[in-house]
Every structure is written in C-alpha cells, then in structure tokens.
Amino acid sequence: MGEKAVRCRFPKTSLKAVNLVSVEKAAGILKDAIDDDVEYLLVQFRSKPYHRFEDFDNVWNELHFSLVHFVCVKRSFRATFMDAFYSSVLDFLRSPSPIFKSGTIFALYFLYISQPAIWGKNRIRVSTETWNLLFNFYVESIKNDTNIEAALIFDKLRKLGAFVFVENEKINRYLLQESMEFARAIKMLDELHEVRVQRIKNEAIDLCINSGLSSIERTAEDYQRAKKETFCTPQATIATQRHLKETLNVTENRTRLLQNVLLNSTLANDETETMKRIRGLHQQMWNSKRKKLEDEKKEL
Incomplete structure (x- = not known):
C-alpha cells in the first residue's frame, strides 16, 4: 500500500x-x-x-x-x-x-x-x-x-x-x-x-450490471419456483403422457416416471443459471479493474 x-x-x-x-x-x-x-x-x-x-x-x-x-x-x-x-x-x-x-x-x-x-x-x-x-x-x-x-x-x-x-x-x-x-x-x-x-x-461496470438486473433476477426465480410446482401437478403428468404417446408412440401410466421425464427435459432447465453467469462476468470485470490498478502501481 x-x-x-x-x-x-x-x-x-x-x-x-x-x-x-x-x-x-x-x-x-x-x-x-x-x-x-x-x-x-x-x-x-x-x-x-x-x-x-x-x-x-x-x-x-x-x-x-x-x-x-x-x-x-x-x-x-x-x-x-x-x-x-x-x-x-x-x-x-x-x-x-x-x-x-x-x-x-x-x-x-x-x-x-x-x-x-x-x-x-x-x-x-x-x-x-x-x-x-x-x-x-x-x-x-x-x-x-x-x-x-x-x-x-x-x-x-x-x-x-x-x-x-x-x-x-x-x-x-x-x-x-x-x-x-x-x-x-x-x-x-x-x-x-x-x-x-x-x-x-x-461506475461503468455497475451500470452494465445493475440496470434492471435485480428485477429480471427476481422474475427468473419466481418462474423457476412456478415451474417446479407445476411439474408435480396432475395436469403436467397428463401432458407428458400425451407427449410421449404422440412423439414416441410410448404408453406410460406410472406417475413417478412421467414426472422424471419432465424433470429431465429442457423445460426443467434452471432459469436462474443465466443470471449466475452474468454475475460471474460482473465479478470478472471487477477483477480486471483491480489487476489494472495493480499493474499501474508496479509501473511506478
């Protein structure tokens, strides 16, 4: 210092x-x-x-x-x-x-x-x-x-x-x-x-990340919770059963297996993952700024 x-x-x-x-x-x-x-x-x-x-x-x-x-x-x-x-x-x-x-x-x-x-x-x-x-x-x-x-x-x-x-x-x-x-x-x-x-x-770094991101993050979290709740409903099981029959000509009546099919599909992707990646990039930008200041001090 x-x-x-x-x-x-x-x-x-x-x-x-x-x-x-x-x-x-x-x-x-x-x-x-x-x-x-x-x-x-x-x-x-x-x-x-x-x-x-x-x-x-x-x-x-x-x-x-x-x-x-x-x-x-x-x-x-x-x-x-x-x-x-x-x-x-x-x-x-x-x-x-x-x-x-x-x-x-x-x-x-x-x-x-x-x-x-x-x-x-x-x-x-x-x-x-x-x-x-x-x-x-x-x-x-x-x-x-x-x-x-x-x-x-x-x-x-x-x-x-x-x-x-x-x-x-x-x-x-x-x-x-x-x-x-x-x-x-x-x-x-x-x-x-x-x-x-x-x-x-x-501050440019914070302006890039803070403009509405918190609101988007909350929406993504709410959507993720809503999806998890929906996957356990009878309607979701029936929809999965019909989808398997129409696309693969497979008849499946076991609720547990039908729920697993839905949970392993792209519909179950974590909606908050994108926000986590953005936060990670934000952290990287601050690390870069810190490194730049360190390099400037070494040049003195």
Whole structure:
C-alpha cells in the first residue's frame, strides 16, 4: 500500500503545487496519490466474492494500509493529512453501490482507529449533506436487514465520537496569497474533483450490471419456483403422457416416471443459471479493474 504516496518537494507545475497535501514544512504528497491509494483499497474490497467486515479487514492488512499514517509524522500537519484521506474515502459514499457504501464506512473506521495514539485522533469532518447520506444508508440497512455490519460499524463510529459536524468538510490548505496567485489552478482542481465524483456515481461496470438486473433476477426465480410446482401437478403428468404417446408412440401410466421425464427435459432447465453467469462476468470485470490498478502501481 501507499506506493503512490511519495513525498514531493519541488512540484513542477502550479496545478501540482496546489494539489500538495503538506506532511512537513518543506514537503508534501500529491492528493492524487491519496485518491489512487484509496481507490485501490476499495476496488480490492469490491472485487472480493464476499463483502463482509472481515473481508475488508483482510484487504486492509494485506495492503498494510495502516502504514499511511507514517507518511506524516508531524503533529501540526496531521489534521490536513487525515482530512485528505477521509474526504477521498467519503467520495465513494456517492456511489449507488451498497458495497462501496459499506466499504466507505469500513475504511473510515480503520483509518480512524489505526491512528497512532501518540498523535491523538483526528475526527472525520462531515457536512449536513454527507451526514444525511451516511445516516440514511444506516437506517435503510437496519430497516431492510442488509449491510448490517456496515450499519453496526457506523453506529460504533458515532459512539466513539469520530464525527465532527462542519460547514465545509475540506480544511482550507491555502494561505490568502496562495489562493489569489493560484486561483485558476485551484478552480481546475475543483473541476477535476467533480469529474472524479461523477465517475464514482456512474461506475461503468455497475451500470452494465445493475440496470434492471435485480428485477429480471427476481422474475427468473419466481418462474423457476412456478415451474417446479407445476411439474408435480396432475395436469403436467397428463401432458407428458400425451407427449410421449404422440412423439414416441410410448404408453406410460406410472406417475413417478412421467414426472422424471419432465424433470429431465429442457423445460426443467434452471432459469436462474443465466443470471449466475452474468454475475460471474460482473465479478470478472471487477477483477480486471483491480489487476489494472495493480499493474499501474508496479509501473511506478
């Protein structure tokens, strides 16, 4: 983890200069590097076959993600450093995917509790809008009995006092003179951040799979159940008996054998199998995205 989060002392452009998150008096790391590491963490979690708390715990430890804290060891710079990570994670709360929302809460929890005690805990800055997103996901999870672990972790963060309500989530990193001198670069960064949020909201892989698929899946399951119930009715037995007589000139009166003929025909094919194959392809696409991010890190 953190391969991209390297220190930068002499940014080459004004855009990179304003994109620096200070970690000491004369050095910083690019916010893009933090965004990339956070995305890598959450995509690793998303690409797993299961998305429980223990699965996120495994990913966190596999990537040694808690080592990010030692990129910034100066107490006076810890607040802006942690805020950069928190805000990057919270961007994924805008995703329509409940898996990413769960991952967001898990990531906030691990970032918060893994802070070394010697520096104290920097709390998670949330606006009213962000809090509503978090709390609504919590309520929906409890109400629908889904993503329960994420809901419980959110509740634990609340009890730990991990959140602080603010008007503006991001700490202003610029002095007045810098804000004036680099106004264009700062505006460009804001626009690039909005592009990132929109990409998270409209993740191409999930758009391919989520458009009506759940509804189709439920229909397929209902149809499969209806078929199984129909195969055991007297009408189905009579229809099979007539079919055998007309096509093979075979007379069969034993109900058990007639039902077996029907159950072994193409009519008995599992209607949910297609959905399972689509889900499998969806998982493969996430694995490919994870592999692509891994390859990009190796190239650095």
